[in-house]
Amino acid sequence: MNPTYHKADWNPYVAGIALGLVLLLTYVLMGFGLGSSSAATRLAVAGVSVVAPDAVADNAYLGQYVAHGANALDDWMIFEVIGVLLGGVLAAYSGGRIKRGELLRGPTTSKATRIAFAIAGGVLMGFAARLARGCTSGQALTGGAALAVGSWVFMMAVFAGGYVAAPFARRQWR
Amino acid sequence: MMPIYQNGGFDYPVAMMLATLLGVGFGFVLERAGFGRANVLVAQFHGTDMRVLKVMFTAIATTAVGIGLLSGFGVMDVGKLVIPETFMWPQLVGGLLLGVGFVISGYCPGTAVVASASGHVDGLYTLGGVMVGSLLFGFVYPLVEGFYEAGDMGRLVFPDVLGIPWAVLALAVALMAVGSFVLAEWIERKVSAKQGIDAPSDPPRVRNRTLGALGAVAVGALVTLAVPEPEPAAPKAPELASLSAVDLARQIASEPDGVYVVDLRSPAECAKGGGVPGAMCLPADDASASFLATLPPTRPLVLVDADGAGAVPPAAGRFAGTAYRVEGGLAAFQKDVLTAPAPPTEATPEALSSYRMRAALHARFTGAAAPVDAPMPTVKPVQRAVKKGGGC
Structure with a gap:
């Protein structure tokens, strides 16, 4: 048995067709595709706005999320990601694999190490997703399926970056 | 006509409801693909389980074939799809950085949401990091702004770049995907054998049937090439609304x-x-x-020639706003505006007010003294073009 096997997982090609149909339906209904990273950005902007509204409003980049008195959370992407969360719960529950509080890590890796990796990778991705105007969902998948040139460049770069860094990041799985 | 929301098929509250429902579908599939577990995702980069590539490329090929099919039959307007714009350099560098962040955290932003949903706290830590990283980008934005805008190529899609129809390119993407799957499964077997573990054992029968069906649809989509292209919206002599010389003068005066x-x-x-x-x-x-075709449609476009019967540039037909041509051309403008109007022969209120207005316009455009009792015309401006777009 391959170590990543789980009985509730779909055949990857079947999952791919299903994912493609969800994305196609999104294009048909809405005229744009799926995304995720900007929901995290909006949540962060909304959070900082509570504490320091001026720091956000005066920022040349983050200010666009609250321009003209807009609520950073009143956006399609926020509603969509709420759906992703619900869909994830539904799938994990019906697949019998809700793992409350599980920290995935290698057998000899400390919790602190794994948490540090998770946060550091997240920070890097948050920055990179804003620089590239999207992440694996909004740029590689959504733009790639619409045959956008920049999205394919992005996707190839993601794989390249991943393969280069994988040997160095692998210690957390040992 | 698709896309439905862009064509005004439903309003904002319905769109937000659909956002949540489509998100449920997205999240459900990602979780069932196994993408809620970091060790599954990074196995792509270790070569032991390459399902990230399999799921992603199958999905991309499916959607691309679907868009090709719908647009080929003319039920979907690809031009109305909001497609990520190409900014070559930030997308190249952003992709590299995101790939590094992906193997460090074990998730990408979307899969971190699904991981959190299934209770994996490393997904939550990753999401916290993504939020911090976004803010970080905002605060260093003044330093990277120039690079962020570098390589701006706008809405750039392969069918336009290569001049190859959607359906053909979608089939090429599907074939490329299948080729990459053959390679990926070969790598899985090699690497797994070397590490003394079992390669992923998804039944080949399911793979063959699934990809076979996708391939059949992709080949079938080629029939759309036989569907006649709708006539381009710019015939030799575009049909333009006509505007009288007096109305043009009133518009300019106001x-x-x-x-x-x-x-x-x-x-x-x-x-x-x-x-x-x-x-x-x-x-x-x-x-x-x-x-003329590229002028912003914020004002109407008015064409005037010598006599109102000459040729009109085809580009005027592609102007996004409202385009008019002046009836009778400059000859009419000379006669109706630049020539002093003759006093009315009968004293009906309509004739009088028309005389007053034309006398005022004549005065305005020639500098001649206006008749004492002539009020400035009450002007009804030419209808402005409605601004298009918005929504997301």
Whole structure:
């Protein structure tokens, strides 16, 4: 048995067709595709706005999320990601694999190490997703399926970056 | 006509409800693909389980074939799809950084949401990091702004770049995907054997049937190539609404900058004068007339030639706003506006008010003294083009 096997997982090609149909339906209904990273950005902007509204409003980049008195959370992407969360719960529950509080890590890796990796990778991705105007969902998948040139460049770069860094990041799985 | 929301099929609250429902589908599939577990995702980069590539490329091929099929039969307007714009350099560097962040955290932003949903706290830590990283980007934005805008190529899609129809390219993507799957499964077997573990054992029968069905649809989509292309919206002589010389004069009198006026006579004739004040001189057969199509549609476009019967630049037909041509051309403008009106022969209120208005316009455009009792015309401006777009 391959170590990543789980009985509730779909055949990857079947999952791919299903994912493609969800994305196609999104294009048909809405005229744009799926995304995720900007929901995290909006949540962060909304959070900082509570504490320091001026720091956000005066920022040349983050200010666009609250321009003209807009609520950073009143956006399609926020509603969509709420759906992703619900869909994830539904799938994990019906697949019998809700793992409350599980920290995935290698057998000899400390919790602190794994948490540090998770946060550091997240920070890097948050920055990179804003620089590239999207992440694996909004740029590689959504733009790639619409045959956008920049999205394919992005996707190839993601794989390249991943393969280069994988040997160095692998210690957390040992 | 698709896309439905962009074509006004439903309003904002319905869109937000659909956002949540589509998100449920997205999240459900990601979780069932196994993407809620970091060790599954990074196995892609260790070569032991390459399902990230399999799921992603199958999905991309499916959607691309679907869009090709719908647009090929003319039920979907690809031009109305909001497609990520190409900014070559930030997307290349952003992709590299995101790939590094992916293997460090074990998730990408979307899969971190699904991981959190299934209770994996490393997904939550990753999401916290993504939030911090976004803010970090905002705070260093002044330093990276130039790079963020570098390599701006706008809405750039392969069918336009290569001049190959959607359906053909979608089939090529599907074939490329299958090729990459053959390679990926070969790598899985090699690497797993080397590490003494079992390679992923998804039944080949399911793979063959699934990809076979996708391939059949992709090949079937080629029949759309036989569907006749709709006639381009710019025939030789575009049909333009007509506008009387007096209405044009009223528009200019009330709001000189509210309208684009183009004089279609040759530059030599324009130089002789007698044209509409403020008009730009641009002969119909001039190569640069194509820029008319790219004018922002915030004001109406008015074309005027010598007699209202000359050729009109085809680009005017592609102007996104409302385009008019002046009835009777400059001859009518001369006769109705630049010539002093004859006093009315009968004293009906309509004749009198029309006389007063024309006398006022004559005064406004020639500098002649207006009749004492002539009020400035009450002006109803030409209807403005409605701004398009918005929504997301």
